[in-house]
Amino acid sequence: MDAIDLSLVELLRGNARLSYAELARQVGLSAPAVHERVGKLEAGGVIRSYRADVEPEAIGLGVTALIGIVQDSGGDTDDVLEAIRGMPEIESCYFMAGVESFLLKARVGTIAELEQLILRLNRTAGVASTRTAVALSTKWENRPQPLSPS
Amino acid sequence: MDAIDLSLVELLRGNARLSYAELARQVGLSAPAVHERVGKLEAGGVIRSYRADVEPEAIGLGVTALIGIVQDSGGDTDDVLEAIRGMPEIESCYFMAGVESFLLKARVGTIAELEQLILRLNRTAGVASTRTAVALSTKWENRPQPLSPS
DNA sequence: CTCAGAACGTGGACGCGATCGACCTGAGCC
DNA sequence: GGCTCAGGTCGATCGCGTCCACGTTCTGAG
Incomplete structure (x- = not known):
């Protein structure tokens, strides 16, 4: 859990649908490297899920x-x-x-x-x-x- | 807001990173049609954002x-x-x-x-x-x- | 009834992203 | 030095996102 992992978590907390390519650009790594890191964050329980935030009245x-x-x-x-x-x-x-x-x-x-x-x-x-x-x-x-x- | 929109919302509430292709398969439409519907749900304020759900202790x-x-x-x-x-x-x-x-x-x-x-x-x-x-x-x-x- | 137009869908095309494997590099350790 | 391992880059392939042209259905006006 270094500074890059933290950036990835923060980016995904703000917008869970960012592509790996975009994440890679933001943190200055290659897309496969980001893919690997995010996979480990998911496997390690740091990222639990990705949710759409829906207006409750609408549903x-x-x-x-x-x-x-x-x-x-x-x-x-x-x-x-x-x-x-x-x-x-x-x-x-x-x-x-x-x-x-x-x-x-x-x-x-x-x-x-x-x-x-x-x-x-x-x-x-x-x-x-x-x-x-x-x-x-x-x-x-x-x-x-x-x-x-x- | 018909039954298909509702399915899309429900699918994205469960997993915000589903691809349009996957959503399309689930609801029985083509990917462009799903793209359009999801875009309207976002524009109409039904879907407000997409968030990664992160273990608070980890951060x-x-x-x-x-x-x-x-x-x-x-x-x-x-x-x-x-x-x-x-x-x-x-x-x-x-x-x-x-x-x-x-x-x-x-x-x-x-x-x-x-x-x-x-x-x-x-x-x-x-x-x-x-x-x-x-x-x-x-x-x-x-x-x-x-x-x-x- | 017929026609125009809107809303909504499909399929094709094309460029970008996801993902895999091969390879590189630096740190730690014998 | 040389091994090993973690963690990265690069390149290739395949599938996805997205744009566009076109078809279908529905509705309301004349």
Whole structure:
């Protein structure tokens, strides 16, 4: 993980569809060399995937909510986690310090669907309570920050 | 926005580096037709960008925190927003219903940097108070959910 | 009904990019 | 020195991206 790898990661965080030839020009190596480096970054787990960032409203996911989960005192964390994992509406899941064990980001089409999701969460074994906050608007999301060498 | 556009969006959400030729095979059109459709999806704002999803620890961003912002009663929301926008550590920003006007997702390298960030936020004009919760681990993030036609 | 035009597709052509193999170079080590 | 290995360049080949000319379908006007 040298400075060139870091540049490649930064370039691909900004635009995942850059060609190897273009990456090569940017970092001053040949295309095969870049191909090899990017392959190693993928194999080593540094680059996990390439995603198109899509306007959620355009695909019928206009409602964003953040949901905190308080666990039952006796509940098993892994069971709760697996139950949550099975709900496709939950786009992100963080395990937190604090009273709320998990913080979830969910996206659904309508408030009615959000209601159903919350009911399902409250019915889940190991979940003592939930706290939901609805996002009125998403100002930005997953903005890549400039990297400092490590 | 027909069923084919939806398939293209779904394919690119799963893997943003698919070639037009491959997309064409998947949806049963020719490569130029796919090229044209994807271009329109980009121009129309449905596809906003293509991003490499990178393991944060690998690039020195091992600390994730979620921060709620309570606004001053007299403060201007836009000013606060612009101040937040200027902080690169804030990867996501949601405008919320509830006491806390904003919910931020921040990533930094160390707890010390998080401390500095929180101090800077509290010092920001228009910010009455902040509430920070540190994520112990990220179970998953930005998982694309299967699309239903709209 | 017929016609014009728009929207959207296909197929061909051509240049560039992806990718493979052969070879080069410098560092580390006996 | 000479071996080995990591990591690069170069050159060749093949497939992809992209432009363009043309065909088809649909729609609305006369």
